[in-house]
Amino acid sequence: DADVTQTPRNRITKTGKRIMLECSQTKGHDRMYWYRQDPGLGLRLIYYSFDVKDINKGEISDGYSVSRQAQAKFSLSLESAIPNQTALYFCATSDRSEGIGETQYFGPGTRLLVL
Amino acid sequence: AQSVAQPEDQVNVAEGNPLTVKCTYSVSGNPYLFWYVQYPNRGLQFLLKYITGDNLVKGSYGFEAEFNKSQTSFHLKKPSALVSDSALYFCAVRDRYFTGGFKTIFGAGTRLFVKA
Numbered sequence: 001d002a003d004v005t006q007t008p009r010n011r012i013t014k015t016g017k018r019i020m021l022e023c024s025q026t027k028g029h030d031r032m033y034w035y036r037q038d039p040g041l042g043l044r045l046i047y048y049s050f051d052v053k054d055i056n057k058g059e060i061s062d063g064y065s066v067s068r069q070a071q072a073k074f075s076l077s078l079e080s081a082i083p084n085q086t087a088l089y090f091c092a093t094s095d096r097s098e099g100i101g102e103t104q105y106f107g108p109g110t111r112l113l114v115l
Numbered sequence: 116a117q118s119v120a121q122p123e124d125q126v127n128v129a130e131g132n133p134l135t136v137k138c139t140y141s142v143s144g145n146p147y148l149f150w151y152v153q154y155p156n157r158g159l160q161f162l163l164k165y166i167t168g169d170n171l172v173k174g175s176y177g178f179e180a181e182f183n184k185s186q187t188s189f190h191l192k193k194p195s196a197l198v199s200d201s202a203l204y205f206c207a208v209r210d211r212y213f214t215g216g217f218k219t220i221f222g223a224g225t226r227l228f229v230k231a
Binding site: 040044 | 124140147149151156157158159161164166205209217218219221222223224
């Protein structure tokens with residue numbers, strides 16, 4: 001979805017480095033998410049935010065932190081990157097008003113390689 | 116907890132033939148089911164969803180899915196496959212967060228290859 005953008009699209013870093021992945025959306029949605037995708041494992045939720053003042057851990061939050069700088073911006077940080085954090089990272093948004101059937105809208109992904 | 120299973124890692128089909136991508140689910144209440152598609156170097160895109168109502172759900176790009184409660188399945192189908200349908204397909208189910216909201220749980224994905 002072109003209304004959800006992620007930067008950078010690709011990143012190579014070294015073990016122990018701190019990196020930040022950024023996500024911006026122009027959909028006006030209140031909810032934002034960070035997922036990682038690994039082959040054969042589908043998508044796993046790292047963190048989610050239902051509004052600017054609401055941040056929650058997902059199923060695999062260890063080693064990650066997030067910041068919701070504004071309704072439209074949600075960044076993911078790896079404080080000290082390790083090789084098993086090599087993955088494809090997706091940001092997604094959704095609209096609370098859709099209720100139980102809310103659809104998620106995904107950015108194009110950031111491919112991260114930790115050496 | 117809710118879960119979805121996609122029993123096939125890969126599905127191969129010839130262009131023009133019907134295709135089916137399988138999904139089974141396990142829920143403790145009413146199922147809320149989704150299909151998403153991921154094209155190469157792209158994020159996931161919503162295809163269709165079942166919340167309530169007709170068991171046959173129609174979605175984008177000519178896809179449809181059939182909800183079968185007795186078999187706990189939500190298979191994705193298309194009458195005539197196109198080479199451009201080649202992609203990674205994810206089945207998903209809604210589940211409650213421990214805080215009382217809902218989250219989306221994704222299956223492992225099925226890669227569809229359509230041969231010309």
